Amino acid sequence: MAVQSWAEQLKSSKKTALINSGKRKVHYLFADGKEMAEEYDLKTDDLIVRKWRCKSTLGAQGQWQIEVGESLTAAGASLDSELIKENCSCPVFMRKDTKTSFQWRIRNLPYPKEVFSVSVEPSERCCIIKTSNKKYYKKFSISDLDRCQLPLDCSALSFTHASNTLIISYKKPKEILTLEHELLKELKKLQGTSEGDGDCKTQ
Amino acid sequence: MAGQMATTKVPEVRDITRIERIGAHSHIRGLGLDDALEPRQVSQGMVGQLASRRAAGVILEMIKDGHIAGRAVLIAGQPGTGKTAIAMGIAQSLGPDTPFTALAGSEIFSLEMSKTEALSQAFRKAIGVRIKEETEIIEGEVVEIQIDRPATGTGAKVGKLTLKTTEMETIYDLGNKMIESLSKEKVQAGDVITIDKATGKISKLGRSFTRARDYDAMGAQTQFVQCPEGELQKRKEVVHTVSLHEIDVINSRTQGFLALFSGDTGEIKSEVREQINAKVSEWREEGKAEIIPGVLFIDEVHMLDMECFSFLNRALESDLSPVLIMATNRGITRIRGTNYQSPHGIPIDLLDRLLIIATSPYTEKETRQILKIRCEEEDVELSEEAHTVLTRIGLETSLRYAIQLISTAGLVCRKRRGTEVQVEDIKRVYSLFLDESRSSQYMKEYQDSFLFNEAQTTQMDTS
Numbered sequence: 001m002a003v004q005s006w007a008e009q010l011k012s013s014k015k016t017a018l019i020n021s022g023k024r025k026v027h028y029l030f031a032d033g034k035e036m037a038e039e040y041d042l043k044t045d046d047l048i049v050r051k052w053r054c055k056s057t058l059g060a061q062g063q064w065q066i067e068v069g070e071s072l073t074a075a076g077a078s079l080d081s082e083l084i085k086e087n088c089s090c091p092v093f094m095r096k097d098t099k100t101s102f103q104w105r106i107r108n109l110p111y112p113k114e115v116f117s118v119s120v121e122p123s124e125r126c127c128i129i130k131t132s133n134k135k136y137y138k139k140f141s142i143s144d145l146d147r148c149q150l151p152l153d154c155s156a157l158s159f160t161h162a163s164n165t166l167i168i169s170y171k172k173p174k175e176i177l178t179l180e181h182e183l184l185k186e187l188k189k190l191q192g193t194s195e196g197d198g199d200c201k202t203q
Numbered sequence: 204m205a206g207q208m209a210t211t212k213v214p215e216v217r218d219i220t221r222i223e224r225i226g227a228h229s230h231i232r233g234l235g236l237d238d239a240l241e242p243r244q245v246s247q248g249m250v251g252q253l254a255s256r257r258a259a260g261v262i263l264e265m266i267k268d269g270h271i272a273g274r275a276v277l278i279a280g281q282p283g284t285g286k287t288a289i290a291m292g293i294a295q296s297l298g299p300d301t302p303f304t305a306l307a308g309s310e311i312f313s314l315e316m317s318k319t320e321a322l323s324q325a326f327r328k329a330i331g332v333r334i335k336e337e338t339e340i341i342e343g344e345v346v347e348i349q350i351d352r353p354a355t356g357t358g359a360k361v362g363k364l365t366l367k368t369t370e371m372e373t374i375y376d377l378g379n380k381m382i383e384s385l386s387k388e389k390v391q392a393g394d395v396i397t398i399d400k401a402t403g404k405i406s407k408l409g410r411s412f413t414r415a416r417d418y419d420a421m422g423a424q425t426q427f428v429q430c431p432e433g434e435l436q437k438r439k440e441v442v443h444t445v446s447l448h449e450i451d452v453i454n455s456r457t458q459g460f461l462a463l464f465s466g467d468t469g470e471i472k473s474e475v476r477e478q479i480n481a482k483v484s485e486w487r488e489e490g491k492a493e494i495i496p497g498v499l500f501i502d503e504v505h506m507l508d509m510e511c512f513s514f515l516n517r518a519l520e521s522d523l524s525p526v527l528i529m530a531t532n533r534g535i536t537r538i539r540g541t542n543y544q545s546p547h548g549i550p551i552d553l554l555d556r557l558l559i560i561a562t563s564p565y566t567e568k569e570t571r572q573i574l575k576i577r578c579e580e581e582d583v584e585l586s587e588e589a590h591t592v593l594t595r596i597g598l599e600t601s602l603r604y605a606i607q608l609i610s611t612a613g614l615v616c617r618k619r620r621g622t623e624v625q626v627e628d629i630k631r632v633y634s635l636f637l638d639e640s641r642s643s644q645y646m647k648e649y650q651d652s653f654l655f656n657e658a659q660t661t662q663m664d665t666s
Contacts, residue, residue, distance in 0.1 A: 057336050058445065058450050085375065086374070134367075
């Protein structure tokens with residue numbers, strides 16, 4: 001099954017870990033040159049950040065693409081270096097998981113709850129957020145489910161709206177829960193083995 | 204309300220009129236051939252040299268065809284007979300998508316890089332690879348564009364752009380460059396545009412259908428398009444051309460793309476090059492990429508030495524080799540780095556691989572034409588007599604000297620508040636500036652009073 005193949009990939013990847021400022025940071029290097037970095041809270045074992053980086057077709061090093069967590073550059077980046085940037089009043093989309101569900105938060109959405117509709121598009125393997133006032137629209141995929149090739153289930157999806165923030169939750173299926181549990185156990189073991197790496201502890 | 208209207212309108216461009224400087228060959232816009240490759244007497248800035256232009260046209264067809272790699276052409280002729288002009292003409296007619304790299308023979312001698320490395324970099328700059336890459340673009344209909352200038356007139360402008368699709372609407376902050384290119388493109392509310400997020404390139408797709416009734420006066424070429432659907436930001440595959448050298452640079456450094464702009468690339472390892480070659484041919488087989496052999500133009504090719512020539516011999520045999528065009532004004536002379544004499548200062552074995560195009564000195568009529576073209580290019584008006592005098596000067600001294608006199612005479616004329624350059628102005632600058640033969644005449648007469656005249660060397664060794 002596909003869950004296994006992803007688990008295999010994770011296992012075969014080259015992993016480096018370090019503990020720094022209350023976070024367990026893990027770096028995965030996959031056989032195809034892709035890199036993944038994760039950060040877990042030491043106390044709660046929550047996933048704080050997961051980001052990806054892969055090389056462009058020509059071989060240039062790409063930028064880190066944030067999958068889970070908040071991007072650091074969004075806040076203080078100056079406009080000079082960039083040609084065009086979304087205004088700070090624009091909605092900010094980010095993913096922040098809990099133990100039992102995937103969760104997305106979209107800030108800066110000052111519309112009433114009735115405006116929003118969230119649906120699952122199983123054929124395209126994505127979720128769609130729509131607004132009846134045509135102010136916001138977003139198509140996003142749940143990459144965890146894509147990697148394990150699990151089907152999307154519309155009954156698992158729910159959303160709430162409070163203080164200008166739309167929160168969308170998708171209940172994690174059983175397979176994902178067990179996989180994450182296994183992975184975490186593996187990572188905790190990994191920490192023991194790589195503690196001797198001097199260069200990791202320098203920061 | 205009126206204030207609102209004023210800010211939404213994009214102000215006319217006034218600060219970005221680029222002034223192009225006039226170079227020695229800036230009047231050349233092509234080879235001046237018709238469809239049957241027959242040269243026109245005067246066309247696209249080219250005058251005379253019919254046979255050599257025709258030959259260059261044949262070469263041009265071969266380059267455009269793109270099948271034949273590793274051919275070399277030598278343009279040989281006296282100084283000032285249009286060798287570089289022909290090469291520029293080829294470059295101009297190739298268009299922006301075919302790589303054209305020009306360098307002078309002396310450029311490869313550097314302390315930081317070996318000669319052969321400089322040559323291989325030049326070779327690889329002249330090979331283009333057309334490849335698909337995914338980029339992020341923003342596509343939407345302009346709802347509002349607002350650019351605020353600071354009241355003092357100086358300082359950074361602040362800009363905001365509101366874009367929408369059928370489903371959503373977003374406000375963007377604009378950087379200074381983006382403001383300039385938006386006003387250059389004359390983007391206004393109701394236009395449907397795409398912006399490449401990485402490069403900032405803007406393309407107008409047309410006007411939105413919903414704005415069709417806004418104005419009655421509309422250009423015939425105005426196209427109406429539907430407002431885009433879905434999300435504003437999309438990932439799209441675009442085809443672009445990069446040179447092999449650029450791919451080398453990207454892959455030879457960890458920080459990658461930034462190295463392109465820092466300038467200092469240093470030497471590139473041959474392993475990297477081999478890897479890239481293998482990858483490119485893999486892409487080509489998979490149909491992902493297409494190779495566009497371009498042109499490498501080496502001016503003053505007699506400045507290369509024996510090692511470079513033997514490198515060229517070898518490099519031309521590779522199937523990833525561009526069409527090499529060389530130019531020289533030397534006759535039979537010493538090959539640099541040896542004691543042997545050879546035609547054009549190029550070893551016979553390399554000469555054997557070359558197609559040689561000869562240029563011949565210009566006739567009086569042609570000289571007259573060229574001077575006329577240059578006068579237009581340099582914005583100087585010449586009276587009929589002055590033109591005749593200048594043509595005589597061009598024939599008796601050199602064409603380059605005559606061309607130099609155009610702008611200087613133009614200045615003298617302007618100083619005396621004249622509108623048209625007269626014979627007096629030409630005489631004036633002719634007496635002010637010596638040409639080469641008068642200068643050597645002067646030397647011969649006053650040799651004794653110059654410094655270091657004891658050493659009676661026969662001739663300066665420049666080969």
